[in-house]
Amino acid sequence: EDKVVQSPLSLVVHEGDTVTLNCSYEVTNFRSLLWYKQEKKAPTFLFMLTSSGIEKKSGRLSSILDKKELFSILNITATQTGDSAIYLCAVKRSSYDKVIFGPGTSLSVIP
Amino acid sequence: KAGVTQTPRYLIKTRGQQVTLSCSPISGHRSVSWYQQTPGQGLQFLFEYFSETQRNKGNFPGRFSGRQFSNSRSEMNVSTLELGDSALYLCASSLRDREGDTQYFGPGTRLTVL
Numbered sequence A: 001e002d003k004v005v006q007s008p009l010s011l012v013v014h015e016g017d018t019v020t021l022n023c024s025y026e027v028t029n030f031r032s033l034l035w036y037k038q039e040k041k042a043p044t045f046l047f048m049l050t051s052s053g054i055e056k057k058s059g060r061l062s063s064i065l066d067k068k069e070l071f072s073i074l075n076i077t078a079t080q081t082g083d084s085a086i087y088l089c090a091v092k093r094s095s096y097d098k099v100i101f102g103p104g105t106s107l108s109v110i111p
Numbered sequence B: 001k002a003g004v005t006q007t008p009r010y011l012i013k014t015r016g017q018q019v020t021l022s023c024s025p026i027s028g029h030r031s032v033s034w035y036q037q038t039p040g041q042g043l044q045f046l047f048e049y050f051s052e053t054q055r056n057k058g059n060f061p062g063r064f065s066g067r068q069f070s071n072s073r074s075e076m077n078v079s080t081l082e083l084g085d086s087a088l089y090l091c092a093s094s095l096r097d098r099e100g101d102t103q104y105f106g107p108g109t110r111l112t113v114l
Helices: none
Strands: A003-007 A010-014 A019-026 A032-038 A044-049 A056-058 A061-066 A071-076 A085-092 A099-101 A105-110 B005-007 B010-013 B019-024 B031-038 B042-050 B053-057 B064-068 B074-078 B087-094 B109-113
Touching (some): A003 A085, A019 A032, A019 A105, A044 A061, A071 A085, A099 B042, B005 B087, B010 B019, B042 B064, B074 B087
Antiparallel strands (some): A019 A071, A032 A044, A056 A061, A061 A071, B005 B019, B031 B042, B042 B053
């Protein structure tokens, strides 16, 4: 059965720390992996990854995919309290297939 | 460009009642997916519609149904509500091309079943 696993499930860090969130997956016909950030509302899109080894960056956030080992990481450097959220990893198989979400990592950044 | 809109934003119902939720996708998006989110289960896929046809379906009972109209707007219906149906229901729209994997979520409808 296809599945997406995230670790850790929750994390508490201090402002300024660097965090690494993990996402591993087991799906057939992998097409893309997506990261979302969810605060007290709907998830907002962060990155879409389709190729191994190519890092995507947006400000203090970056992500990379390893299609051989079937995982992705999301890095956040110099964390701020505004980074506190649930980070969701999702995987899509073929173009017409549903998106499969992981359970999310709850990140709390304390001053 | 306007984002995904969902109505109503909040809803309180009692057991046994039925409810209809509405979702309007981003203009030009033809795919609409519905998710149920609860603290214990996370985001769970309900179904996806594309061009008025159900493309994919999650593991939910038949009480959960949906449809999509020719303007891509979608509705989701839950009949014979149970306490466990209390959740945030999210709708997401996407294109159906090479960039179609990215889903854009609406603000959700918070359903409380008493």
